[in-house]
Amino acid sequence: MAPNSVIAGLGSVAAKIEPSGVASALAGGKPEAQAVKQIVRVIVFNADRDRRNAITVAILSSQPVPYEGEPDGSLSIWADALGEEFAATFRDVLAETHLTDDQAQRLVAQILARKQSLGVQFFVSELASLFAFAGRSKANAVAFSQIDEIAALARSQGQRSVLASAFIAILPSCSVAQIRMLAPVVRNLGGTTNLEKNASVLAELDDEQFNAVVEGFPESKPLQRTLSQRVKEV
Known part of the structure; x- marks a missing residue:
């Protein structure tokens, strides 16, 4: 010493x-x-x-x-x-913004190692930086690797709803593959209705992203109707 x-x-x-x-x-x-x-x-x-x-x-x-x-x-x-x-x-x-992907990956790894002490509110506010920061594919992938563990931090109904809405908000910044990983998490958090009512997020999705969302929520009739309407407008 x-x-x-x-x-x-x-x-x-x-x-x-x-x-x-x-x-x-x-x-x-x-x-x-x-x-x-x-x-x-x-x-x-x-x-x-x-x-x-x-x-x-x-x-x-x-x-x-x-x-x-x-x-x-x-x-x-x-x-x-x-x-x-x-x-x-x-x-x-x-x-x-000047961090390299490798540097951001190191940061995210330390954050995830402390997720229990940080609590759900930290992740609600930082989801975009952790999961959908442009040019940080490695760092984003590290966050996605623990998406279920992060979702598990939300224990009350209120926390689950807020976290689901935060995940929904980053959908337009996600790839189709990432949306397919996010969809079951949002569903399990009880966020289907939140998504159906979020017209601004749905409007930001391109056709491939929207199709991935609809695939991820196969029981959602409102999303199916919105998809049909988009097809008609093409």
Whole structure:
């Protein structure tokens, strides 16, 4: 473990360490993980929101470093150290348009690892960034791989309805294959009626997307009628 004197002395200089310096320390010679955790907690304590975001981006700009069996241990240690600031920090950074797909994939993996503590409301607000961010096929695929687990976070009827509506809202940004994965989730959440009444979302769907939606809700007569009307208008 890092000597207490080192930890104590770090507090006075933590705010002066450049974000790239923090990332370099995490990506360096693999010091004892416990020492890294202690040091990073001090850095987080002395960082404001912009600095926490900048350090997160800097870590993403470095290659993942394994610690304690975690393949991306460097980012995981940082995420743990953020504590209550994790959700806000990763939400901010996930919205950064300059991230590469690989960097976004690392972020999404850390978010999914903490889904139980984040809770359903986080995912309601961040579905578009997690599942349908343009140019992030790898990151989106990671989110889709746990779509059932995310849906299971919604336990009350109200939560299920809100989450279903959030999934419905991203349908126009999804491929046909993704819509086919989303449809049973929305159905199981009890969102069929929400979808049938969401005229604005249905209007945004192209013909292939709409056909996939109708296929995904075979018992929905309103969707069948809307499809027939679209065909007549062609």
